[in-house]
Amino acid sequence: MGKSFLFAVWAGGGAVPPALSIVRALRERGHDVRVLADASLHGEVAAAGAEPIAWTTAPQGDTSDPAKDVIKDFEARTPLGEFARLRDRIVCGPAADYARDTLAELRARPADVLVAEYVLLGALTAGAAAGVPVASLVTTLYPLPAPGAPPFGPGFAPATGPFGRLRDRLATGLMTKPWAKGLPALNAARTANGLPPVASVFDAFGGADRCLVLSPRALDYPGRRFPANVRHVGPRLDDPAWAGEREPELPAGDAPLALVSLSTSFMNQRRPLERIAEALGTLPVRALLTTGPAVDPATIRAPGNVLVTATAPHTEVLRHAAVTITHAGHGTTVKSLAAGVPLVCIPQGRDQGEVARHVEHTGAGVTVGRRSSPRAIARAVARVLDDPSYLREARRMATEIAAETATDEAVTELESLATRTSTAPTP
Template sequence: MSSDFLFATWAGGGAVPPVLSVARALRERGHGVRVLADRSLHEEVAASGVEPIAWTTAPQGDASDPVKDVIKDFEARTPLGEFARLRDRIVCGPAADYARDTLAELRARPADVLVAEHMLLGALTGGEAAGIPVASLVTSLYPLPTPGAPPPGPGLAPATGALGRLRDRVLTQLIVKPWGKGLPALNAARIANGLAPVDSVIGAFDRVDRLLVLSPRALDYPSRRFPAYVRHVGPRLDDPAWAGELELPAGDAPLALVGLSSSFMDQRTVLERIAEALGTLPVRGLLTTGPAVDPARVRAPGNVLVAAAAPHSIALRHAAVTITHAGHGTAVKSLAAGVPLVCVPLGRDQREVARHVEYAGAGITVSRRSSPRAIARAVDRVLNDPSYRREAQRLAAEIAAETATDRAVTELEALAERAPTRTKAPRSGGDGAPARP
């Protein structure tokens, strides 16, 4: 039976294509699907075959344009500063605006299930207040503290022994504490919509029927234990709508695929150092700048082809190594193709993804400040040590098994079957908004 799904996402760079991939898959199965999103994403949403709906009071941004970017985390000087911008400008600060827009759309056109990118706690609040099943989508590794793993964020290796476990307990408290500054704004949004306040922001992420992790379980630590409502449903391997056609550099030398963030992270000089490094090696380079960097502004040697975009899933069939910021999408597509990585994290969740790649034995990490010579040494090491490709191919087999069926669609269709009868309008809560029965 056909159901109606309302998705909610924001201009979060690499988080957008996986969300739209799930939306498109549901639409292809005959369901009604529409997506609340920043106007800068509407062309991409429409290209996915689903209907875009604009936020009206929630923030409007464009991650490819540093002037229009909402978070501007590239201006932060520390990881804590990056986090505070995300908390205050997306997750908690505008929670009431996201909730208001989500509820307005649900009142105008009811849906059976709300599916939101997990950082949009305001949209999730709106779904909870409307009394419909709610799912959140994590488009990277599971980002919250759990037993059996180091606290996420700093990119730590798993602890060993009593001192390691003490390290994890202390650091978890330090990592969780800054969320507290966002609690008043989040609870104001909840109270305004007839919901009880929560004790912590971390606890608010739990208030969903399903949290679907769009990441390979095989990439996470085997000792890690997850809450019962969490499901690993495998990664989405589709290329974004703007990826374009593939043009490969001439020759038959090993191909090095280069891709840093699709959003602006002040990455042009890092791209140029990677290109210079490849110029010293017997390889062909395909360097994709993404929407945030003009390819004409990237200096590169003759063996490196610079392009605005390329379909990475196709290019990886030819690649021997990927040099990447360790954004989850690029990293997982590479592993799914059995291609090892050199990771150059720029910020955000990238240190964590890079650590997991290293832990799996499928790549190595270098600093974003590394010289071209150091980058070249790392690339040469990955190309000439067969263990990296062997471990990448091991992960490729596990990812293929995880993605043999579309688990995300199965989970969301099961939620839709639990939805209340849609002839029952949501009852009014505080501030005129619907409240959960």
């Protein structure tokens, strides 16, 4: 008999397709799935086979339109400014609003399991208040402090020796302090729903029954140790519905193919895209440059060997690609690695510097700065194409990811939580 799942997502760009991939898989197994989501996502939710439900008091955004983006992190001048916008506009600031909307839906139509993106602490608060099993989704590398690895954010290499471990302890302390400003709003949401306050925001992050990390364990550092509720369930490799399903048009010729993709949401990426296109114009390659929904492809100047298009199913393109040039968004990165394609990473912000560092650690790619010149970008691309070690390590990662995704562990974990609901005694 099918179970009932309520998902809670927000217009978070690349975080949306992995969550909706799980929604689609649950629907295919006969479960009832509803999704609380921004109105801008309702078409994608319906395409995944689920019922979309609008937030009523929580923030509503559209990352394809800079004017409607809730966070507007592209306006921040520093990484700390980017973080503060996420904390104050999604994670903690509107926690009471997310909790109110989620709890109202759970009371109107109970669910066996609540599944929420890990940053929606308000939605997770509602699940705890309603007494239903809760799963949080991490759609990138596990970002919370854990022994055996440097803190998430600065892009540090793994520590070696006592000085490296001291660096990690000090940096972890510095990285956790800014969260304190969000604690009053979060605890106000908790106490309003009958829950005790927490001593830190990290206690709330760790409160879910299951934390499902939709990232390859092989991409994280091998010595890292995780809390007991964390499960690495492998990446979701489906393309988003808006990317289309037809066979993509590829540039003519038989030169090595480069896939270029910087972000599905707006990050002021038009000029970086043009610098990449200019760099590829100096190399004996052909390239497919996808701008995504946030950039008009007609505004990108590109040489003749670079075909510019708004969208294309990356999974299909990667079957033919020799290299991916990307902002190191988690989705594009893991799809490339799953296809055995090495990367040139050009992080633009958010979690991308951290993802790029992990790619370098695997040996499957290189990183260049976001303001790098076309010449520097061209050198990096040539290096990855000419050195067979990058292809070898990318193929090794593809083998690891194939093993991790051989079964759908995310669905298995969620069905297990739902079964726990049905066997629990009636209160």
